[in-house]
Amino acid sequence: MCSCFEIKVKGAKFGPRTGLLSTGHGVISSPFFMPVATKGAVKFVTHEELQMDMGVECLISNAFINYLNPGLSLIAKAGGLHKFMGWDKGLFTDSGGFQLILDHFVHKISDKGVVFRNPFDKSLELVSPEKAILIENALGSDVAMCLDHQPVFGKSRTDYLDSLIRTIEWAEVCKKTFDKNENKINKKQLLFGITQGGVHIDLRVKAAQALNEIGFDGIAIGGFGIGEAQRDMYNVISASKKVIPEHKPVYVMGIGSPLELLNAVGCGADIFDSAYPTRMARHGLIFTHSGPLKIDRGVHKQSFVPLDNECGCFVCKKYSRAYLHHLYKTHEQNGLLLLSYHNTFFVTNLMKNIRTSINEGTFWEFKKDFEKKYVGKS
Ligand SMILES: [Zn+2]
Incomplete structure (x- = not known):
């Protein structure tokens, strides 16, 4: 049973709730929104402003981008991603899954992993689920995310099913790799699994149940914020909540407009991230x-x-x-x-x-x- 998340106040079953997520860099009050620091910085907003003025307790960075540049050895010399960035509060790392929808990033996807095109020097790089986790372990984030396969919006049900099956297979490998690695620089690092399945409720439920069986510290609902109808998204969150154990934090990835946040909290979600506020600005x-x-x-x-x-x-x-x-x-x-x-x-x-x-x-x-x-x- 996950002891990282404590529910503080909850109303109706599967409705909005407050809680506390314990991490290696402090306890974060939920529901919370994470500004996106892909390369280690939120665009046009400093860490000091985020922390001192706004009380932001958690950011999300991109593991794969940091791995490519400035690279793991330099970040290790700095003492991990927190120290390199000068950020001592909560920090999630995404494994790079969101980049899968961007054609110019992805060369090929197979069961072995994703062959990315390095945006810095155009070379090709295979990121397997094992490698994704070892990168996140080396960065020392507070919450590592599994590698997932996110299809382009609007694909057929078969494509969503294929991506779901692959994502679950990768999640099993991610969990084994995470548990086996005794050299994590953040001993309190947590691991979240990610569901896929588009707006197909039965696929999403199946994915959440499979992740429950593998046993993660939290469950993320991936693949949103790319064009789906909002009503479909809220239906997926509500249906997923019914099969995710109550004590697990639920993270809806990629949403950040005020109305989306309000509605998703109403469906019982706890954690969010999106570049939307700064990109819109x-x-x-x-x-x-x-x-x-x-x-x-x-x-x-x-x-x-x-x-x-x-x-x-x-x-x-x-x-x-x-x-x-x-x-x-x-x-x-x-x-x-x-x-x-x-x-x-x-x-x-x-x-x-x-x-x-x-x-x-x-x-x-x-x-x-x-x-x-x-x-x-x-
Ligand atoms: Zn203002």
Whole structure:
């Protein structure tokens, strides 16, 4: 039985809950959102801002990208990925599975693993499930993720079934490799399995049951955030929750819009990650309590109000939409810094408010009020 996750407050069965995930770098309050630090840094937001200003307790980095550059020997010399990055809080590493949907990264997928195209020097590199785990063990993250096979969105049911079977076979190898390796630099490192199966409920249930039998510290639901209908995604989370043991943390990978986070928490999910908030900021799409706004629109040119009156971040306290519109339109890099800061603060603060509402038994009212203002929904 996993002793890494403690449920704090739960409402209805399979509904929203708060909890504590114990890691080698502190205890993380759930549900939580992890900003994405693929290469060891969140784009345009510093570790200090994340930790000191926003209270972020956990990031996710990409094991394969770090393995390629700067490489394991340099990271080992630094004392592991935490020390190399200068981040002493929670840290997940993805095995690289998400990259599988990107054609320019993947040369070939077989039962042996994935042959990636090194984006730095274009050479080919086989990452087997064993190798993926040994890389993550060497990086010393707090939570390692199994190598999974994520099909491109919209593939046939047969393709999703094939990817699921392969992902489960790899998960068995990952678990054996993880248990056998006594040279982990993070002795408290945890291992999560990942389900695939697209929007096919029966496949997702089958995948979760297979992962339960193998025995992981937590279960991740992979393959979302790439074009599926939101309703299908929530159905998958709800169905998966019914077969995943209650004491296991459930991580929905790749979602990060305010409404998705609220809904997925409502389905009982505990952990999330996505580059969406920072990527949207760089595209000028800004989260506010009154709904998203596009900062490049002419309507903001002479608007001397904050991005969001209800946001407590320093950008909203100090700068006007007019100024941020000017920086964005003139491609001033500081504009991207300020907008990325605000969006990350917004999502982090949303998760804090979600946790408070669950603890106080007011989650559904909080959700309804938030959605009403955000999308004008009654
Ligand atoms: Zn703000």
